[in-house]
Amino acid sequence: MAISFTEENYLKVIHRLSEATQEDISTNAVAEQMQTKAASVTDMLRKLADKGWVNYQKYQGVRLSPTGEKIALSIVRKHRLWELFLVEKMGFNWDEVHDIAEQLEHIESDELVNKLDEYLGFPKTDPHGDPIPNKDGILPELAYSQLSEIKANKTCKLMGVAQDSTVFLQLLTKLNLSLGAKLDIQEINEFDRSIFVSINDAAPIFISHEVAKNILVKS
Amino acid sequence: MAISFTEENYLKVIHRLSEATQEDISTNAVAEQMQTKAASVTDMLRKLADKGWVNYQKYQGVRLSPTGEKIALSIVRKHRLWELFLVEKMGFNWDEVHDIAEQLEHIESDELVNKLDEYLGFPKTDPHGDPIPNKDGILPELAYSQLSEIKANKTCKLMGVAQDSTVFLQLLTKLNLSLGAKLDIQEINEFDRSIFVSINDAAPIFISHEVAKNILVKS
DNA sequence: AATATTTTTTAGATTAACCTAAAAATTTAA
DNA sequence: TTAAATTTTTAGGTTAATCTAAAAAATATT
Ligand SMILES: [Mn+2]
Ligand SMILES: [Mn+2]
Ligand SMILES: [Mn+2]
Ligand SMILES: [Mn+2]
Secondary structure, three states, X not given: OOOOHHHHHHHHHHHHHHHOOOOOEOHHHHHHHHOOOHHHHHHHHHHHHHOOOEEEOOOOOEEEOHHHHHHHHHHHHHHHHHHHHHHHOOOOOOOOOHHHHHHHOOOOOHHHXXXXXXXXXXXXXXXXXXXXXXXXXXXXXXXXXXXXHOOOOOEEEEEEEOOOOHHHHHHHHHOOOOOOOEEEEEEEXXXXXXXXXXXXXXXXXXXXXXXXXXXXXXX | OOOOHHHHHHHHHHHHHHHOOOOOEOHHHHHHHHOOOHHHHHHHHHHHHHOOOEXXXXXXXEEEOHHHHHHHHHHHHHHHHHHHHHHHOOXXXXXXXXXXXXXXXXXXXXXXXXXXXXXXXXXXEOOOOOEXXXXXXXXXXXXXXXXXXXXXXXXXXXXXXXXXXHHHHHHHHHOOOOOOOEEEEEEEOOOOOOEEEEEOOOOOEEEOHHHHHOEEEEO
């Protein structure tokens, strides 16, 4: 069954929201992510349900069906492979690739995706540390913690970010934070939950709780 | 001004048709190339004229404006660079890349296109021998002849094809014809204008006039 | 339990791109 | 130079995706 870019984007958004919770996803939550109105979402959810890609009953929220999940994962796979391609092969910075990958993720060719995968050496993660689903849609489970959850005096390693936005990634770059950075937490300030941390053994600096929540680390 | 995929495809088609003639392009010619109806073309031509991308007066046919020409060339540039990328870097055959490039040509990022160009070593031609417009939209002029125009007992070299269709390219591959092949024309048959030709010094074979018209050669 | 608030859906329009059928203009042929 | 054939445009609809405003349902508060 033919699928439009818009439908693909809805499935991707429902997928992303579903990763954070077991509950059904609300119309409003989808509307916010899609940057559209709740009324438009209602229309689309009915359509997606008709096509068998979501389970939806009015006023009850929405979930992906197994088919919908498969489609969503294939889009995520393409997005992340293209992002890595742009960084590894085309020399972009990690803060420049998300918007281009938003376009490339809709290119339709299984053969191309699999060749791209091979060309990149069957990578496990994208430039932001996010796991890349394999050919069969299986996501390598990476158990990372938010930097904001780590206790004082612990050491950890930056493994990923919870956000791809340019402003956030550029801030990290400014702070000399990139994938693989070693983080020594000196102190956590009770007042604003900001963290005093040494990056790659440099002189320690302050990082806000808001930023720390979006940094994923491995102990 | 925002441009849709459909509008881009119309400009590309008008550009292609304009390469073959000085005359204004007819509504019907555009309709045939776009695989749509003349009535739809009329609608779109008025819209493209409003946007300043074509010069169009009803019943008089259409031509690209300078701006329209620039847009068309940038799409052709992207199409051909992506085709080369698919062949050179991803290991596709020359008969497999056109349809994927039809999608990739609409990806919007000047930076990406220029990096792709650099990554491929600023190539002059695509996998079918078609010239690639440079950053400034300048097309290297390649003066090739159709194989059907070459006289008997002449030798020439296959430099390009006038068609990207899978069926045609697969036929050439079957005939052991690819870019750079050496062609010795033994004889031209008056009856059907078929050509008896030796490819890379192998035993000569017959090639139809229809095929020969779509093969571009240099003496 | 009744009322107020919030969320979600329905109703009715709009826009881009397309369609068919009919009318108008242009071109070709008698 | 009229008539016939062809090409092109107009008229009137359709579909996908969106919107605003209003109605309905669900949830929260008194
Ligand atoms: Mn991204
Ligand atoms: Mn990413
Ligand atoms: Mn092509
Ligand atoms: Mn080509």
